[in-house]
Amino acid sequence: MKKIIFLFAAGTFVLASSCKKQEAKMENTPINPAAQITEAPMPQTATPPADGKYPVMEFETKEHDFGKINAGSKVVYTFNFKNTGEADLIISNAVGSCGCTVPEYPKEAIKPGESGKMKVSFNSAGKNGQQQKTVTITANTAAGKEMLTIKASITPVTGIAQ
Structure with missing residues (x-):
């Protein structure tokens, strides 16, 4: 004891x-001022255009379900949209809710009446079960943000390939 x-x-x-x-x-470590944490900048809201006309992102669908996929699969879906507004649509950014979800968006302006595509890739490596991920789009629409959703049911791969 x-x-x-x-x-x-x-x-x-x-x-x-x-x-x-x-x-x-x-205590004895010098502080690098450039490495100090600062407050995140406040998100910018869309400034109303002088003529009051905004672009509008109208999607065929804002949600896609890949259904059942095997763990480790990489799948892609393309969301189609049209600018039904009265001004050029400019997408400044699109970000997935995690590193496994990667959007590709048009960098050029979409004129009123024109269409565009947003390709979203999802990598299911390390995932299991029901998954839901989002893509947040920053654009010059009245809202300033648009959101897309993808879903999948991930099935673990059984057995070892030889």
Whole structure:
């Protein structure tokens, strides 16, 4: 019993002293001002155009379900849209909700009445079960943001390929 108490006390001492050494190292580390954390900039809202005319992104569908796919599969879906507004549509960014979801969007302006495509790739590696991911589009529409959704049911691959 005395050995257990001694080992516990020794372990506690080692942990406590190692934390103090780490704190001392941190106190003596020079701070790089460029690496300091700053507040994230506030999101910009769409400034109303002088003529009050906005583009409108009208999608054929804003959601796609890939259904059942095997784990590790890479699948792609293309969302079709049309600018039904009265001004040129400019997409400034499109971001997936995780690194497994990658959108590709047109970089050129879409004129009123013209159509465009947004290709979304999904990599199911490391995923299992029901998955739902989103793509957030930043554009010069009245809302400023549009959202697309993809879904899939990931089935684990059984057996080992030889």
